[in-house]
Amino acid sequence: MSMLTRDYIHKCLYSKEVGYFTSEKREVLHAPKEPMAFHDFWGKREYKAALAKLYQADKEAWMTPVEVFYPYYSHAIANYMLMSPFTTDKLSIYEIGGGAGTNAKCILDYIQEQAPALYEHTTYTLIEISPRMAARQRERIKDHAGVATVINTDILTYSAQFPAFKDSCYFVAMEVLDNLPHDKVLQDGGEWFETWVDPTTLSEQRRPLEDPLVRQTLDHFPIDLPLREGYKPATRFVRKAMGMADKTLHSAFVPTGAMQLLHTLHTSFPKHHLIAADFDELPAPSLDASSSHPLFHHPRSPTSTASGPLHAANAPLVASKTAGIVLLPKSRTCVLIRQIYGSIFFVLHVVWKKVFGRYHTSLSHTLI
Numbered sequence: 001m002s003m004l005t006r007d008y009i010h011k012c013l014y015s016k017e018v019g020y021f022t023s024e025k026r027e028v029l030h031a032p033k034e035p036m037a038f039h040d041f042w043g044k045r046e047y048k049a050a051l052a053k054l055y056q057a058d059k060e061a062w063m064t065p066v067e068v069f070y071p072y073y074s075h076a077i078a079n080y081m082l083m084s085p086f087t088t089d090k091l092s093i094y095e096i097g098g099g100a101g102t103n104a105k106c107i108l109d110y111i112q113e114q115a116p117a118l119y120e121h122t123t124y125t126l127i128e129i130s131p132r133m134a135a136r137q138r139e140r141i142k143d144h145a146g147v148a149t150v151i152n153t154d155i156l157t158y159s160a161q162f163p164a165f166k167d168s169c170y171f172v173a174m175e176v177l178d179n180l181p182h183d184k185v186l187q188d189g190g191e192w193f194e195t196w197v198d199p200t201t202l203s204e205q206r207r208p209l210e211d212p213l214v215r216q217t218l219d220h221f222p223i224d225l226p227l228r229e230g231y232k233p234a235t236r237f238v239r240k241a242m243g244m245a246d247k248t249l250h251s252a253f254v255p256t257g258a259m260q261l262l263h264t265l266h267t268s269f270p271k272h273h274l275i276a277a278d279f280d281e282l283p284a285p286s287l288d289a290s291s292s293h294p295l296f297h298h299p300r301s302p303t304s305t306a307s308g309p310l311h312a313a314n315a316p317l318v319a320s321k322t323a324g325i326v327l328l329p330k331s332r333t334c335v336l337i338r339q340i341y342g343s344i345f346f347v348l349h350v351v352w353k354k355v356f357g358r359y360h361t362s363l364s365h366t367l368i
Contacts, residue, residue: 001199002196002197002198002199002205003196003197003199004183004194004195004196004197004211004214005181005182005183005184005194005195005196005197005204005253006181006182006183006213006256006257007181008197008199009181009182009344010181010257011199012344013179013181013343013344014129014130014154016131019130020343020344021129021130021133021179021343022129022130022131022132022133024132031063031067031070031099031100031102031140032054032057032063032067032070035070035071035072036050036051036054036068036069036070037050038072051068054068062343064099064174064175065174065175065277066099066102066103066106066174066175067099067100067102070102070106071102071106071109071110073103073106074102074103074105074106074107074110075106075107075110077103077107077172077275078106078107078108078110078111078114079110079114080275081093081107081111081170082111082114082115082118084273086168086170086273087118088168089118089121090118090121090122090167091111091118091121091122091123091170092122092123092125092165092167092168092169092170093107093122093123093124093125093169093170093172094124094125094126094127094165094169094170094171094172094269094272095124095125095126095127095171095172095173095174096126096127096128096155096171096172096173096176097128097173097174097175097176097179098126098127098128098133098137098172098174099133099137099174100133100136100137100140101126101136101137101138101139101140101141101150102140103172103174104124104126104137104140104141104144104148105140105141105143105144107124108122108124108141108144108147108148112144119147122147123147123148123149124141124144124147124148124149125148125149125150125151126141126148126149126150126151127151127153127155127158128150128151128152128153129152129153129154129155130152131152134150134151134152137150138150155261155264156180156257156260156261156264158264158268159263159264159267159268162268164267164268164269164270165268165269166270166271167271168271168272168273169269169271169272169273170272170273170275171265171269171272171273171274171275172275172276173274173275173276173277173278174276174277174278175277175278176278177258177261177276177278177348178278178279178345178346178347178348179343179344179345179346180255180257180258180260180261180346180348181256181257182253182254182255182256182257182314182316182346183195183211183213183214183217183253183254183256184204184251184252184253184254184309184312185209185214185218185223185225185251185252185254186206186225186250186251187225187226187250187251188250191208191209192208192209192218193206193207193208193209194206194207194208194209194210194211194214195207195251204309213256213259213260214254214256216259217254217255217256217258217259218254220259221254221255221259223252223254223313225249225250225251225252225313226248226249226250227248227249227252227313249311249312249313251311251312251313252312252313252314253312253313253314253315253316253346254314255346255348258348278348279345279347279348314346314347316344316345316346317344317345318343318344318345
């Protein structure tokens with residue numbers, strides 16, 4: 001039975017049987033037992049060598065900045081909460097995509113040490129879609145029993161299952177927004193179409209745009225299709241005179257999963273204060289000449305391919321990890337396979353620019 005692109009991506013990433021993040025067949029997150037000795041590093045070279053060693057310690061699993069900079073990354077978040085004017089005599093924290101529970105543990109450790117009186121009036125709730133990761137989180141936060149709890153459910157459907165939390169709270173999302181499902185739309189002859197996926201034939205079907213969530217997402221985060229290279233008029237005139245056609249994209253992935261999350265925040269956590277960190281850009285993968293879908297080399301959409309399912313603006317990056325090395329599939333058709341063997345990353349800076357009204361200053365670090 002065919003399904004919308006977002007439902008297909010959600011199934012590939014989060015279904016219990018074959019989901020990349022939820023399947024029992026693989027470990028997707030590596031949590032080092034000891035922090036790196038940053039004070040012993042002479043410089044970037046030694047740091048990168050130590051980081052590479054950590055990556056080799058688990059052949060398939062990833063590490064997030066929470067794990068790489070453990071416990072200091074989480075302590076900085078906790079310190080921000082303690083210094084914030086939004087924090088009063090009571091502290092309520094919700095976290096999605098909490099991984100191994102390291103962030104929750106370190107935040108609570110810090111609050112317990114630095115503000116013991118506030119700790120007595122603190123609650124920390126992890127909302128986790130993966131049963132396996134939920135179990136890891138419960139084990140990780142067991143020293144904070146009575147303060148921290150884990151709810152094994154999908155944040156995108158949370159509002160239909162649980163009552164709203166109407167008090168002030170912090171909502172934490174570390175490196176999870178990039179994995180939210182997207183839909184794929186197409187503009188042809190002035191008409192909009194939505195894309196459906198047939199899992200049995202691994203083929204795409206375009207249908208007239210009818211889905212309410214896709215429509216709402218396009219209303220709030222409009223996509224200007226066709227997406228052109230963005231040359232200045234004079235440059236475009238010269239290129240046209242030389243017979244150099246602009247590269248254009250008539251399809252695009254739109255952030256319907258982010259739209260669902262914003263609905264949840266508005267409905268279930270109306271007084272939330274969002275703390276989030278994620279990718280503000282993705283690199284173009286290095287594909288050789290044998291690739292069935294080579295890169296499109298569009299300057300405004302570096303992850304797009306010249307054909308296939310990812311010949312669209314805001315195309316995701318699909319990557320897996322084996323033998324401690326990050327791999328990018330050569331075919332780049334991984335959005336349409338029966339089982340995802342890699343994570344699917346989307347960039348969401350357009351969403352948060354619209355939400356907050358401006359681009360925020362970005363701090364970068366090297367993970368690999």
